[in-house]
Amino acid sequence: MITRALKNKKQQDIFTYLSLFSGVGGFEIGIQRAMPYAKCVGFSEIDPYAKSIYQRNFKNHKDYRDVTEINENELPEFDCLVAGFPCQPFSLSGKRQGFNDTRGTLFFDIVRILKAKHPKVFVLENVRGLLSHDEGRTFGVIIKTLDELRYDVQWQVLNCKHHGTPQDRNRVFIVGYSRAYNQSGKKILPIRYSGSKVAELSGQQTVTNTIKKSWADGFREGSYIVEGRKLKIIGNIHPSGVGMNGNVYSSTALAPTLTTNKGEGLKIFHSERVFTAKGSNEIGGSLGLLSRNDGICYALTKKHANHIVQLTESGLTQGARVYDPCGIGITLNSKGGGMGANTGLYLIKNRVRRLMPIEGERLQDIPDEHTKFGKNNEVISDAQRYACIGNAVNSKVVKVIFDKLRDVLIDKKAEEKILIPRVVSFSGGRTSAMMLLQLLEKDELKQWRGDCVVFNNTSAEHSATYAFVSRIKKITEEKYNIPFFMTEFCTYEAKTNRGYVRRITYKLINDLPYCEHNNIHGYKFQGEVFEESISQTGVLPSTYQRNCTINMKILTTNNFLTDWMASKTYINQQGEFSEISNISDADIVKKHRMYNGELSDAMIVDKKTFVRSCQAFRPKQFFKDFTNADINYNNTYLKEKITNGCISILGKDAIKYHNYIGIRFDEKHRAIKIRKRIKDAKKNLSRKGKNKISSAKTQPPFENANMPMIKARIDKQKVIEFWADPARSKYDLDLPYDGMLSNCIHCMLKGKSKNQLLSKQAQVIALDNTNTLTPNSIEWWAWIEKKYSRKVIKSDKNEYTNIGFFGASKEYVYQTWVDELEEINEEVLIKLSEEDSWNMDCNCTD
Known part of the structure; x- marks a missing residue:
């Protein structure tokens, strides 16, 4: 069959990778955007919700299930290993048990696979706390182990807010290059950035990479958060005009982190009366007044009966802080307490609420509704979506890394060939x-x-x-x-x-x-x-x-x-x-x-x-x-x-x-x-x-x-x-196999006998038998030839000739064919059609 004539697929796979601890596919999305030809040879994920979401979006990726059960010797060859291995054992927000946590020892499953397959490069992701865990000893073990596998290792803490995504998310990326392959001294890290992009607007410091700037008003009652170079104090409500608790901040600049501050909290000037719903995701519902005199919005305290936030002995928790969408978003988490769990609370369109899952997806640079459905189109609950999104690798940062990796590893001629x-x-x-x-x-x-x-x-x-x-x-x-x-x-x-x-x-x-x-x-x-x-x-x-x-x-x-x-x-x-x-x-x-x-x-x-x-x-x-x-x-x-x-x-x-x-x-x-x-x-x-x-x-x-x-x-x-x-x-073309009815039905290239035979067999072959003259009828072609033929005079004979479908002729060729139909026998036409010297291939696709 035709497959023998096609190129061997292995020759076209100029970059392959294995994905471990895949989650919902943050690495995959970033890699596809940087190197769309990259082929994933397989993935490993055990969280049932994340895995189901992954399999719906990456249907052809082979499932290797639990990483601890992978037989490394049965894996195919691949160029790169990527893994966002579990961060909870090292996270600053967790118990930080490191390698004493069974999840921390999963790193050594990565080592086992690297040792067996030894790909050209690997890219690992984890929380920044990995660097400081156990006073740096844990990270030292990791680097030493990778070095023993004959990899040159680099690492860098990257924050997606510096690369176009308005979320404050610090993650350490570890990149290793096999010494068995000559990379000509080229390295991926460090990745440079110019810092926060800040522009002057009406004399104010305005952050351009913000939630609201990134999505404008087109994201379902949602926007983003706040960060900037400095706060903008526009007044003080105390009679003396001094005192931090009396400061009023502009909502057009950097929003401060809201704290209890003796039960009052920081004040942000807002020109509208602001309301908050009882349900954290509700757009409507029972409303409680949040603003007071002169448009000054106070941080929420116990006096707000709708219980949007809670107080602890140490003050407001992160899940209870309210953020301005005109800045950089806080780090999304897979777990968290308070009404702002997973995403934090934001003041959006005069209401306080947490971000919706689709907004969380955007903060991770994941396609809209990527996490909404599972493998069998089952609906994933918001709680599970938040958890999966919080655990995901930010795909924008992945793309930045693999854009540079492409320049290091991929041959330009081979890349152009496949592109x-x-x-x-x-x-x-x-x-x-x-x-x-x-x-x-x-x-x-x-x-x-x-x-x-x-x-x-x-x-x-x-x-x-x-x-x-x-x-x-x-x-x-x-x-x-x-x-x-x-x-x-x-x-x-x-x-x-x-x-x-x-x-x-x-x-x-x-x-x-x-x-x-x-x-x-x-x-x-x-x-x-x-x-x-x-x-x-x-x-x-x-x-x-x-x-x-x-x-x-x-x-x-x-x-x-x-x-x-x-x-x-x-x-x-x-x-x-x-x-x-x-x-x-x-x-x-x-x-x-x-x-x-x-x-x-x-x-x-x-x-x-x-x-x-x-x-x-x-x-x-x-x-x-x-x-x-x-x-x-x-x-x-x-x-x-x-x-x-x-x-x-x-x-x-x-x-x-x-x-x-x-x-x-x-x-x-x-x-x-x-x-x-x-x-x-x-x-x-x-x-x-x-x-x-x-x-x-x-x-x-x-x-x-x-x-x-x-x-x-x-x-x-x-x-x-x-x-x-x-x-x-059942999909076949409902026409005879002789090809007589292919392309334009009465095309001139089919010759006289075929065209006359088609006209004779009009009833049998179910041509259009309406009164409308169409190309299904040979009479239409005769009419077109008469209408558009050019009459020219032959200078040597002083007589006119027609320039029609068949060049110069005294007669209209199609009309002569029509005129002969009544006198000619179908059996004769069948025989003539096989011998007709006018038979020519239709060259429309030539």
């Missing part, structure tokens, strides 16, 4: 569908890389083809999370200094037919796109020059990829809304004469009538509305190629990409044409003007045409056998 995006040109037939499904099964297509599938609609396909495309699209997106886009050629009217002109573009379509209720994004199926292309160019496609392929396939794909690979979330509206065309008859004639056109005024206006009746603008469209797959990808190769929000696939600055084309082994002559066109496109890079090879002007020069079906020697019979499998037959 080059893949595109599947889907024709709508069995061969391309077989190729696509096997690429998906082999995991050759990657959502994170921006890989996608593209089907270009000509509006001249059989209805069964559209149904087949819809089925394959659903499988591709819902099972494999690879975007599958349907596109259409279209035009729009652009306003220029010389008036309005029609220009070529494309639009996204859904997999539902065009109708009254789906009249903007539905796919067209009655020849409208085909005729718009002809009416725009004013010339019929022919067996000599297939401008239908250029417009509806090549240019449409080129324009689509230019937008998609620029990491855009939408395509802009083109043209202006107008119910009637802004282009007059006089404009059309004038432009025709400008280019030395010789058609009569009436003839050129008639040829442009259809395109002028088409929509005058291309609407703004969001990619997410046309696929059920995730559209957010992370490809650094493409990001580096973006200039002013745009990317090029033509010219010297064009990007590289792989284009998978479904051509069988028995069609390999078509591959020669494709490769020649790409070769000519590269030649054009050094040519100018008329010296350019015209047939390659629209060809991306750095496209790599992949035809795995040829490499795997897949012929027509093997494609038939593939779809005969009962597991696939």
Whole structure:
């Protein structure tokens, strides 16, 4: 099968890692953002809630269960080990029993695996208290043990607040480099930062990396916390004007840590009356007044009957302190007491509450609702979510570390090779569908890389083809999370200094037919796109020059990829809304004469009538509305190629990409044409003007045409056998295997006998039998040829001839075929179709 022709997957895994004490995947999220191609060979986690969340988000990661039970000799090879090993034995907020705590001895399970597998590098995370535990002896044992394993070890305390996440969270990261690998002296640590980013605003010190600044007002009644360079005292309520307990602080600057201070607490000026709910997470509910005179908010004390906070002999606990969201958040914890347990309390939209789980996720730089559901879509309680979030490794810091690690370990050429995006040109037939499904099964297509599938609609396909495309699209997106886009050629009217002109573009379509209720994004199926292309160019496609392929396939794909690979979330509206065309008859004639056109005024206006009746603008469209797959990808190769929000696939600055084309082994002559066109496109890079090879002007020069079906020697019979499998037959294309109904039904390249035979068999093959003239009928093609043929006079014979689908001819070729239908026998046509010299391969995907 095709899998034999695909590269060995091990060759593509340029970076692999093993994850221990994985939690909900903080390390994994950070690594994916820095090195999206990195492959996790397995994970280990025993907390049932964290593990369930992990398995829902990382479905393909192998579960090694309890780290103490891992047989290190059965592990696969990997480049890196990551572990956020248990911090409770060393945490300042815990009992700090260190190696006397069974959880502390889990470090030696890491040692056991490192000793057996000896990866190139490891990254460990723990609380800052690890450094000072037992007066530093514990950390000394750790470093000595790792050194004995022949690792050069570095460590650094990193705080995520210095790297764009508004949480005050100090963690020590330990990075080890194996002496068995030459790292050329490059090291990851220390990581430098410029300190807190503080800007002057109206004479005040304002922290820019704050909860509120990071999320603005768009995060579900939540924001963040407070830290800054200094407090801003704006007054004192004591008659004497002095005394710390009388100080009033500005809520626009750094908020002080609230304490009891003789039962009163610090005062923060707030212009609004502030209320607090009885439930720590409630937005409404029974309210208790928190503010007093002049907008001064007092720290909560026993006098507040709603018991949002509690007092202990030592004063307010951290879980009872109230923080301002205009600063840096306190450290999230897996455990904690008081109403602010896990997150702390914040003054948000005039109410005091703790952060919600989704806000905690954001403080850890974890995707929204990452912890909301478990493996089997079970809902995880808020209590367990808080615990899992508090235990997580901050993914922003992980990304910072692995950004540097990438520069140390990864070969740039190997990285670029794997980052080059893949595109599947889907024709709508069995061969391309077989190729696509096997690429998906082999995991050759990657959502994170921006890989996608593209089907270009000509509006001249059989209805069964559209149904087949819809089925394959659903499988591709819902099972494999690879975007599958349907596109259409279209035009729009652009306003220029010389008036309005029609220009070529494309639009996204859904997999539902065009109708009254789906009249903007539905796919067209009655020849409208085909005729718009002809009416725009004013010339019929022919067996000599297939401008239908250029417009509806090549240019449409080129324009689509230019937008998609620029990491855009939408395509802009083109043209202006107008119910009637802004282009007059006089404009059309004038432009025709400008280019030395010789058609009569009436003839050129008639040829442009259809395109002028088409929509005058291309609407703004969001990619997410046309696929059920995730559209957010992370490809650094493409990001580096973006200039002013745009990317090029033509010219010297064009990007590289792989284009998978479904051509069988028995069609390999078509591959020669494709490769020649790409070769000519590269030649054009050094040519100018008329010296350019015209047939390659629209060809991306750095496209790599992949035809795995040829490499795997897949012929027509093997494609038939593939779809005969009962597991696939229910998705099969509901058309005969002879290929006569593939692509545009009555395409000129199918020849006379095939087209006449198709027309004879119209009832049997379930073509459109409505009164509407469509490409399903050979009469439509005869009508189009008459309408758009060009009459030219032969200078040597002083007579007119038609330039139609088949070049110069005295007659309209399709009409002669129609006229012969009544007199010709079907059996004769079957025989002739096998011998017809006009039989040519449809080269739409060429």
